[in-house]
Amino acid sequence: MSQPLRKVVFPVAGLGTRFLPATKAVAKEMLPVLDRPLIQYAVDEAVEAGADTLIFVTNRYKHAIADYFDKAYELEAKLLQKGKNALLAMVRGTLPGHVRAIFVTQPEALGLGHAVLCAKPVIGDAPFGIMLPDDLIWNGSGKGALRQMAELGAREDAGVIAVEEVPHEQTEKYGIVDATPIDERSARIRHMVEKPKPADAPSNLAVVGRYVLPPRIFDLLEHTTTGAGGEIQLTDAIEALLKEQGKVLAYRFEGTRFDCGNKAGLVRATIHMAMQDPALAPVVREIAATL
Ligand code: G1P
Numbered sequence: 001m002s003q004p005l006r007k008v009v010f011p012v013a014g015l016g017t018r019f020l021p022a023t024k025a026v027a028k029e030m031l032p033v034l035d036r037p038l039i040q041y042a043v044d045e046a047v048e049a050g051a052d053t054l055i056f057v058t059n060r061y062k063h064a065i066a067d068y069f070d071k072a073y074e075l076e077a078k079l080l081q082k083g084k085n086a087l088l089a090m091v092r093g094t095l096p097g098h099v100r101a102i103f104v105t106q107p108e109a110l111g112l113g114h115a116v117l118c119a120k121p122v123i124g125d126a127p128f129g130i131m132l133p134d135d136l137i138w139n140g141s142g143k144g145a146l147r148q149m150a151e152l153g154a155r156e157d158a159g160v161i162a163v164e165e166v167p168h169e170q171t172e173k174y175g176i177v178d179a180t181p182i183d184e185r186s187a188r189i190r191h192m193v194e195k196p197k198p199a200d201a202p203s204n205l206a207v208v209g210r211y212v213l214p215p216r217i218f219d220l221l222e223h224t225t226t227g228a229g230g231e232i233q234l235t236d237a238i239e240a241l242l243k244e245q246g247k248v249l250a251y252r253f254e255g256t257r258f259d260c261g262n263k264a265g266l267v268r269a270t271i272h273m274a275m276q277d278p279a280l281a282p283v284v285r286e287i288a289a290t291l
Contacts, residue, residue: 004050004150004154005049005050005051005126005127005128005129005146005150005153005154005212006050006051006052006053006126006128007051007053007054007055007122007123007124007126007128007129008046008049008051008053008054008055008128008129008130008131008146009055009057009116009119009123009128009129009130009131010029010039010042010043010046010054010055010056010057010130010131010132010133011057011106011112011115011116011130011132012027012029012039012056012057012058012062012065012133013057013058013059013062013105013106013109013115014028014109015109016028018261018262018263019031019263026064027061027062027064027065028134028261029042029062029065029133029134030064030065030068031260031266033136033260033266033269033270033273034270034273034274034277034280037068038133038134038136038260039065039068039133040068040094041133041136041138042131042132042133042136043069043094043095044144045131045137045144045145045146045147046129046131046146047096047099048143048144048146048147049129049144049146049147049149049150050147050150051099051129051146052098052099052100053099053100053102053122054095054099054100054101054102055102055103055104055119055122055123056101056102056103056104057104057105057106057115057116057118057119058103058104058105058106059105059106059107059109060105065103066101066103068094069094069095069101071092072091075091076088076091076092079091102122104118104119104121104122105118106118110226110231110232111226111227111229111231111232111233111234112132112231112232112233112234113221113224113231113232113233113234113235113236113237114221114231114232116130116217116218116221116234117218117221117222117232120218120221123215123218124215125215126215127153127159127212127213127214127215128212128213128215129146129149129150129210129211129212129213130209130210130211130212130213130234131146131209131210131211132208132209132210133209133260134209134259134260134261134265135208135209135210135257135258135259135260135261136257136258136260136265136269137162137208137210137253137255137256137257137258138255138256138258138269138272138273139253139254139255139256140255140276142254142255143254144255145162145210145253145254145255146210146212148251148253148254149162149210149212149251149253150212152186152249152251153212153249156247156249157247158247158248158249159211159212159213159214159217159238159241159246159247159248159249160186160211160212160248160249160250160251161177161189161207161210161211161212161238161248161249161250161251162207162208162209162210162211162251162253163177163179163187163205163206163207163208163250163251163252164205164206164208164252164253164257165204165205165206166204166206167204168198168201168204169198170204170206171195171196171197171198171201171204171206172195172196172197172198173195173206174195174206174207174208175192175193175194175195175206175207175233175234175235175238176192176193176194176195176196176201176202176203176204176205176206176207177189177191177192177202177203177205177206177207177250178190178191178192178193178202178203178205179203179205179250182249184252185251185252185253185254186249186250186251186252187205187249187250187251188247188248188249188250189238189242189248189249189250190242191239191242192207192235192238192239192242193235193239194227194228194233194235194236195228195229205250207235208257210253211234211238213238213241213248214241214246216241216246217234217237217238217241220237220240220241221234221237223240224236224237224240256272258272271284
């Protein structure tokens with residue numbers, strides 16, 4: 001697995017029910033943290049990791065994501081005419097020139113594993129990334145989480161999965177790994193299980209939304225039957241990869257993860273980002289002082 005990471009898959013066909021009614025009309029990946037939609041944070045992280053081909057696994061309701069990364073001729077012409085160069089650069093910068101976006105559809109919502117499998121025809125024979133944009137991982141001016149993982153995967157010739165400790169009572173919300181520590185950030189995964197009850201969980205080390213995997217995972221996904229929640233689970237295919245002696249590492253990334261798949265996480269991320277902005281930090285402090 002020593003090739004660089006060029007392709008990243010974004011499964012974005014979910015319904016976003018936790019943000020209804022907004023998600024009746026707005027894809028949850030388009031919800032903003034300050035002025036940028038969640039998907040932009042993920043795309044920036046993928047590009048920073050070296051990706052030049054982004055594959056969005058989408059559905060008929062998610063046209064806004066394709067529109068967002070498309071060229072906005074009218075808007076650009078207006079901004080150009082008015083000399084609003086900073087705004088123009090921002091609008092053009094959603095996808096850098098050397099990066100291409102590919103859209104594939106997931107015709108039915110059959111689970112994360114199935115969504116990833118929809119990208120098979122586009123991936124080829126090199127290791128690739130998977131990013132779940134709900135998990136916003138922020139590492140300030142340091143290396144992004146996916147880049148950290150891509151470098152480790154290339155060095156160790158292994159798959160890499162981002163993990164984080166979660167409260168034991170929350171294991172039912174995550175894929176959980178059983179892993180043998182290598183150093184303070186990485187561990188070799190022995191076993192993985194999707195959404196176990198706390199009593200059955202092998203640990204409290206949870207998978208968060210970043211993966212670097214070999215294309216072999218597609219053959220395994222093709223043979224993966226429905227698992228937790230009646231869905232085709234990526235975790236089960238990774239477990240099959242482990243069983244055939246695939247080397248997969250769990251990696252505690254450097255950075256802070258915000259679970260923007262729920263309201264509390266989105267609020268946390270928004271406040272965190274506002275505190276990084278010199279114009280907004282005093283506003284947050286002022287509000288906090290009045291609470
Ligand atoms: C998915 C994965 C799960 C992982 C989680 C991270 O679950 O199936 O293993 O821990 O993402 O966000 P979902 O949140 O889609 O139910």
